Amino acid sequence: MTPCPPGNADSLDPLIHESSRxxxxxxxxxxxxxxxxxxxxxxxxxxxxxxxxxxxxxxxxYVRETKEFVDRKPHTEYRLTPAGRAAFRRYRDAWRRLTAxxx
Amino acid sequence: xxxxxxxxxxxxxxxxxxxxxEGVQQMSARIAEAATGLSLFVAALVVTAAFALLYTLGNxxxxxxxxxxxxxLAALGLVHWGAFFWIQKRRAKAGLPLVEARRPGxxxxxxxxxxxxxxxxxxxxxxxxxxxxxLYRFVLIVPFGVLYGxxxxxxxxxxxxxxxxxxxLALCAITGILAADARFPPEVWLTLFxxxxxxSGLVKHLRWRRWVRSLQQPxxxxxxxxxxx
Numbered sequence: 001m002t003p004c005p006p007g008n009a010d011s012l013d014p015l016i017h018e019s020s021r022x023x024x025x026x027x028x029x030x031x032x033x034x035x036x037x038x039x040x041x042x043x044x045x046x047x048x049x050x051x052x053x054x055x056x057x058x059x060x061x062y063v064r065e066t067k068e069f070v071d072r073k074p075h076t077e078y079r080l081t082p083a084g085r086a087a088f089r090r091y092r093d094a095w096r097r098l099t100a101x102x103x
Numbered sequence: 104x105x106x107x108x109x110x111x112x113x114x115x116x117x118x119x120x121x122x123x124x125e126g127v128q129q130m131s132a133r134i135a136e137a138a139t140g141l142s143l144f145v146a147a148l149v150v151t152a153a154f155a156l157l158y159t160l161g162n163x164x165x166x167x168x169x170x171x172x173x174x175x176l177a178a179l180g181l182v183h184w185g186a187f188f189w190i191q192k193r194r195a196k197a198g199l200p201l202v203e204a205r206r207p208g209x210x211x212x213x214x215x216x217x218x219x220x221x222x223x224x225x226x227x228x229x230x231x232x233x234x235x236x237x238l239y240r241f242v243l244i245v246p247f248g249v250l251y252g253x254x255x256x257x258x259x260x261x262x263x264x265x266x267x268x269x270x271x272l273a274l275c276a277i278t279g280i281l282a283a284d285a286r287f288p289p290e291v292w293l294t295l296f297x298x299x300x301x302x303s304g305l306v307k308h309l310r311w312r313r314w315v316r317s318l319q320q321p322x323x324x325x326x327x328x329x330x331x332x
Contacts, residue, residue: 042131042134070195
């Protein structure tokens with residue numbers, strides 16, 4: 001069998017390509033804003049794992065984090081930044097080109 | 104292997120992550136929309152009741168009658184968003200998950216508002232050529248009822264939300280029946296239009312509650328959508 005055409009695999013953003021972060025960014029892309037509990041529920045990651053991935057996405061400028069206190073309890077909200085949305089769009093386009101068999 | 108087979112093989116080799124991301128994307132869109140179900144239900148119920156009261160008790164010859172209908176229609180959005188943010192506040196206090204569905208961008212809102220404005224101006228110009236009943240049928244209920252109903256149903260099919268499909272079809276059916284019968288005034292159509300959102304909002308809210316409850320179950324599978332920590 002001929003190997004699959006490699007396309008341009010380098011065009012896949014490694015920060016988004018990791019499976020947990022891909023799911024997190026996919027969820028955030030469908031929302032205006034989502035809080036930590038919502039992301040926990042939809043991704044089914046552990047708290048520690050989710051925190052680590054969110055910190056990386058925030059550091060990359062793909063996600064904006066807002067922290068506040070509600071009834072003296074911390075509440076954290078996340079939203080994709082325009083750069084994050086654009087990166088996710090590019091990732092999906094690159095992925096479609098790859099799976100369509102060429103770049 | 105011919106290029107077509109090779110292409111298919113590449114699609115089959117697609118790692119589960121991509122399929123998973125697509126699935127979770129649709130699921131989160133549905134849940135984000137379901138989070139607005141309660142406010143949609145409350146707003147639709149309030150507006151339907153206000154329309155029904157105005158239709159039953161209002162004086163059609165009063166100069167404020169038509170303005171009353173327009174004011175209630177405009178309040179629909181305000182009641183919906185007011186209720187939504189109040190409910191969000193309560194949910195935050197209760198420690199429940201919070202989400203807001205993605206809203207259309209400013210550009211799209213401006214284009215849609217401008218298109219609606221032009222449509223209204225066109226409708227006013229048509230007043231010179233059409234009688235009030237034809238204007239009501241061809242400018243108000245047929246486009247807003249049939250086209251909106253079809254668009255809503257198609258959206259429901261795309262999102263796999265049967266309540267939206269039923270709502271869209273019900274709106275088309277109501278519009279067809281009311282447009283064909285001259286005995287029904289526009290008020291009846293507007294009241295039924297608002298009522299269409301009541302069951303739809305309730306179904307969305309029940310979906311939200313079911314999802315929240317599934318999160319609170321002890322010993323829940325950690326990979327509801329297939330992600331391994």
